[in-house]
Amino acid sequence: xxxxxxxxxxxEGRDPTLATSVHxxxxxxxxxxxxxxxxxxxxxxxxESYGAGASPMREALSKLAAEGLAERLxxxxxxxxxxxxxxxxxxxxxxxxxxxxxxxxxIRQGDAAWEEAVVLAQHRLNRVARSLDxxxxxxxxxxxxxxxxxxxxxxxxxxxxxxxxxxxxxxEEAQRYRALANTVAYxxxxxxxxxxxxxxxxxxxxxDAATAxxxxxxxxxxxxxxxxxxxxxx
Amino acid sequence: xxxxxxxxxxxEGRDPTLATSVHxxxxxxxxxxxxxxxxxxxxxxxxESYGAGASPMREALSKLAAEGLAERLxxxxxxxxxxxxxxxxxxxxxxxxxxxxxxxxxIRQGDAAWEEAVVLAQHRLNRVARSLDxxxxxxxxxxxxxxxxxxxxxxxxxxxxxxxxxxxxxxEEAQRYRALANTVAYxxxxxxxxxxxxxxxxxxxxxDAATAxxxxxxxxxxxxxxxxxxxxxx
DNA sequence: CCAAGAAAGAATTTCGACAAAACCTGCACC
DNA sequence: GGTGCAGGTTTTGTCGAAATTCTTTCTTGG
Numbered sequence: 001x002x003x004x005x006x007x008x009x010x011x012e013g014r015d016p017t018l019a020t021s022v023h024x025x026x027x028x029x030x031x032x033x034x035x036x037x038x039x040x041x042x043x044x045x046x047x048e049s050y051g052a053g054a055s056p057m058r059e060a061l062s063k064l065a066a067e068g069l070a071e072r073l074x075x076x077x078x079x080x081x082x083x084x085x086x087x088x089x090x091x092x093x094x095x096x097x098x099x100x101x102x103x104x105x106x107i108r109q110g111d112a113a114w115e116e117a118v119v120l121a122q123h124r125l126n127r128v129a130r131s132l133d134x135x136x137x138x139x140x141x142x143x144x145x146x147x148x149x150x151x152x153x154x155x156x157x158x159x160x161x162x163x164x165x166x167x168x169x170x171x172e173e174a175q176r177y178r179a180l181a182n183t184v185a186y187x188x189x190x191x192x193x194x195x196x197x198x199x200x201x202x203x204x205x206x207x208d209a210a211t212a213x214x215x216x217x218x219x220x221x222x223x224x225x226x227x228x229x230x231x232x233x234x
Numbered sequence: 235x236x237x238x239x240x241x242x243x244x245x246e247g248r249d250p251t252l253a254t255s256v257h258x259x260x261x262x263x264x265x266x267x268x269x270x271x272x273x274x275x276x277x278x279x280x281x282e283s284y285g286a287g288a289s290p291m292r293e294a295l296s297k298l299a300a301e302g303l304a305e306r307l308x309x310x311x312x313x314x315x316x317x318x319x320x321x322x323x324x325x326x327x328x329x330x331x332x333x334x335x336x337x338x339x340x341i342r343q344g345d346a347a348w349e350e351a352v353v354l355a356q357h358r359l360n361r362v363a364r365s366l367d368x369x370x371x372x373x374x375x376x377x378x379x380x381x382x383x384x385x386x387x388x389x390x391x392x393x394x395x396x397x398x399x400x401x402x403x404x405x406e407e408a409q410r411y412r413a414l415a416n417t418v419a420y421x422x423x424x425x426x427x428x429x430x431x432x433x434x435x436x437x438x439x440x441x442d443a444a445t446a447x448x449x450x451x452x453x454x455x456x457x458x459x460x461x462x463x464x465x466x467x468x
Numbered sequence: 469c470c471a472a473g474a475a476a477g478a479a480t481t482t483c484g485a486c487a488a489a490a491c492c493t494g495c496a497c498c
Numbered sequence: 499g500g501t502g503c504a505g506g507t508t509t510t511g512t513c514g515a516a517a518t519t520c521t522t523t524c525t526t527g528g
Contacts, residue, residue, distance in 0.1 A: 015489085017308055017511065019296070043480065053513045055289055058481085059296045062253070066300035068396075074251050075519055077480060087395075093339075094397040101335040105327075161321075162302075162407075163328040166400045173396075249519085251481065277510065287483050292511085309489055311510060 022050050023060035030069050030080055031172060033179040037083035041070065067169065069176075085230055088177055092222035095170045099218070100211040102155040102163055107207045110157035115203055121146070121153040122199045126192060139182060144175070150195060154202055154214075178221070181228035189220065256284050257294035264303050264314055265406060267413040271317035275304065301403065303410075319464055322411055326456035329404045333452070334445040336389040336397055341441045344391035349437055355380070355387040356433045360426060373416060378409070384429060388436055388448075412455070415462035423454065 016024075026046075029035045047057050061078045064070040070078050106114065125146040132138040148171060155164055194217050201210035250258075260280075263269045281291050295312045298304040304312050340348065359380040366372040382405060389398055428451050435444035 015309065019511080020308065044478095054481085055292070055512060058289070059293055059511095062293045062297050063300045066297045074254065075249065075480065090393065090395045093392070094394040094400075097335040097339055097392065097394055097397055098332060098400070101331040105331055158327070158331065159324065160328040160331055161324045162404060163331055166328075166332070170396060253481080276508095278508095288511090289482060293481095309510065310491095 019056035019059040105158040114157040121150040253290035253293040339392040348391040355384040
C-alpha cells in the first residue's frame, strides 16, 4: 500500500523534461572532459547534436552556468568553465575547509547508524577495482560512485544539508579536474590505506587526526592533478 | 589610454540581457519576501508582470532553481523555495560551519591589507543607521550592504573563492529569512558591539575567540528568526 | 601603409504560436 | 457516500522564425 502510494503520485524522474535531460547529458560531457575547458558552446551546434530546440538548450546552459560548470558572456553565448591552476588551488582549499568542518561536526554528532554507514561504505569501496584495466588506468564508474558515497557517508551526520550539497558540488568539480588529467595520473600511492586511516580516525572520534588525514588526502590528489595540468598548459 | 581600453571593451554590465534583468528582479522579490515561500510562479502571470516573453522568464526561473531560491517540479512549473524551521536550522548550521572555517583560515593567512579592510568595513558599518525609522524597524538597504561587506571582509583572506561564493549564497538566504520575519523582530541586543568583538578577536589573531563569537552571532539571529517563523507557522 | 568606419555575415536572444501534460469539474456507478 | 473515469480548461514545455547584437571583412581616407 505504502509502496504503491509512493510509486504512483511521486514518480520523481518519470518523464524528465527535455531541458533536464539535455542538462544531465551536457553536464556529463563537461565532467568527463569530452567538452574541454574554455570550449565555445554554440547554440546551433548543440541543438543539432543533442536533438533539441533552442529553448531547452538555453535553459540547460543557464543552469550549468549557475552551477559553475559553464560561463555565461552576455550577448556572447556560453563556454565551458575554464580549468586553470589558480582555480584548482582555490577549489582544493575550499574542499579542505568545507569538508574538514563538516567532518569535525559529523564526528561530534554522529550516532551508531552513522558509524555503520561509514563502515559499510568503506567496505564497498574496497571490493571494487579502481581501474577497469589492470595495466593501464581507466576510470571505473562503479569505483567513482563508491568513492563518492564513502566521502559522503563521512560527512553525512553534520546536520547541515546545504553544506553537504556544497561539498557534493566541489567533489564534482574535482572529479572534472581528475578526468582532465587522468590519462597520465595513475599515482601508485595506496589510496585504500588512506581511506582506511580516515575512516578509523573518524570512528575513533579523533577529529584532529581525521581532518588532518582528510586534508592530506585532498591536497595530495590536488598536487598530482595540478602537476599534470601545469605540464599541459605550460 | 589604459582607462579607455578598460572602459570600452569590458563594460561588464553594459547591456544586460532581458533574462538576467528579469532574474535579478525576481531574485530581489524573493529575497525581500514580496514573493512568499511556496508561492506558485505561473509563467503567464510573471511574463505579463515583468514584461517579458516565456523564454527569458523560464531561463531566469531555471537559474533561480539552481541557486536554491526556487523549486522546480517537472511538468508542474516553479514555486518559491519553502522556508520551514528545519531548513532554517540546517542553513544556520551550514553558515556557522562554513564561515568559521573560512574565518579561521583568513586569520591564519590575512596580511596587513586584510586587517585594514576589516577595520574600514567595520567603521563604515558603524556610521550607518540600522533602521530607516528610529521608532519602528524598517530595513535600511545601505546598512544591509555594509553589513554584508563587513562579514565578507572578515573571510576575504581565506584564499578559497568557491567557499566565499558559498558563504555569499548562504548569507543571501539568511537575509531572506530575516526579511520574512522582520516586521516583528527588532531585537534590542547590541549588534554593533558583537561586530566590534568579532573584529577585535580577528585582528588579534585569536581564531578560537573569533569563531566562537561569530557562531554565537549567527545562532542568536537564527533563534530570533526561528522563533518568529515558528510562531507564524504553528 | 595604417587606422577608422561601414557593411555583410554569424551568432545570440527574444517573441508568438503549437503540442503535451497536468488539473479541475461533473457525472455515472458501486 | 465515496470512487473512478471522462470531459474541458489551464498551464507547462517546445519549436521555428524574427529582431538584436556581436564579429569579421572590406573599403576609404589620411
